[in-house]
Amino acid sequence: MKPVVLAKPEEGKDVNQVVAATAPVSQRQSQEHLPNQASPAPRQNEKRELLPPELMEIVTPSLKVGATFGTLGLFTGAAAGIIRSAPPALFSVVMGGQMFALGSSYYASRMVALRAFGGENEIRPADKVKASTVAGGVAGMVGGVLRGPKNIVPGIICFSVFGGAGQLLANAINWKPSSESTTEGFLKSKWSPVTFLPDEEYQKILKEKLLRVEVEIAIVDDNIKELRTAEEQSKKQQEDHK
Incomplete structure (x- = not known):
């Protein structure tokens, strides 16, 4: 077996590069054809459940x-x-x-x-x-x-x-039609102590109540006007007597 003499590495070159250059040709070819072996990524601790x-x-x-x-x-x-x-x-x-x-x-x-x-x-x-x-x-x-x-x-x-x-x-x-919720179905049943009102009916009731309030306000205004008129007439009659 022949001794291998390693050359002195030049300045700026690594020792490994020099050793690789002086290695036999067959060894260098086998090293070149080897795939890069990446270090396996560390596996995370996966939580395993006892049942699916x-x-x-x-x-x-x-x-x-x-x-x-x-x-x-x-x-x-x-x-x-x-x-x-x-x-x-x-x-x-x-x-x-x-x-x-x-x-x-x-x-x-x-x-x-x-x-x-x-x-x-x-x-x-x-x-x-x-x-x-x-x-x-x-x-x-x-x-x-x-x-x-x-x-x-x-x-x-x-x-x-x-x-x-x-x-x-x-x-x-809990019976109800498919398009209604559980609460609406219960309110519409005969066992419910209250009556379910849709939004349209509720708005109609509110409008009727508002109309009644406006009529009552108008009647009160008319009564106030009549009282003021009667008061003015009584004042005039008192002035005429004087």
């Missing part, structure tokens, strides 16, 4: 509803335990857990059913009844599982009926 976003949109509100019902069950169970002279803490925990399971399962299954029918904003009232009935059946099944296998079928039947009947009542209360 579509599933989180169902799970999160369902847990909130279940927590609300569970809290209500805690207080109700404590009150029931005190009335029955039983341990309030035990009754509170049991009823709170059951209410949490019923509320969360009902809300989650109802949201899934509504999405299956096309979404809550575009769904028909009849489809809402179907979704609530199915959700009630699921909640009844969950409650039956918690209370024992014998209660599964009665729970499904009872909660399905309650869910469908409750949705029918809600549809009857």
Whole structure:
């Protein structure tokens, strides 16, 4: 192997340039043909969710509803335990857990059913009844599982009926034409204590009231004129007598 003698670098040249110039031709060609290897960009810490976003949109509100019902069950169970002279803490925990399971399962299954029918904003009232009935059946099944296998079928039947009947009542209360809002639909219903007035009718009523006020003002002006005329005539008659 022949020794390689490196030339002394000239002024203004880098040592690496001199070494590269004295390297063998094959090595220099292989270095020229190599692509520029850019340093990989550092990856940002991406936040990974445990569940898909579509599933989180169902799970999160369902847990909130279940927590609300569970809290209500805690207080109700404590009150029931005190009335029955039983341990309030035990009754509170049991009823709170059951209410949490019923509320969360009902809300989650109802949201899934509504999405299956096309979404809550575009769904028909009849489809809402179907979704609530199915959700009630699921909640009844969950409650039956918690209370024992014998209660599964009665729970499904009872909660399905309650869910469908409750949705029918809600549809009857919130019924409205497609072009009206919920408030307008309620005000136009026979159960409303007040009457809904469109803008045109309200303006017409205001104009009638304004016309009445103008007529009353004109009558008052006429009365004032008559009183002044009568006063002037009485003054003249007194002067004539003098």
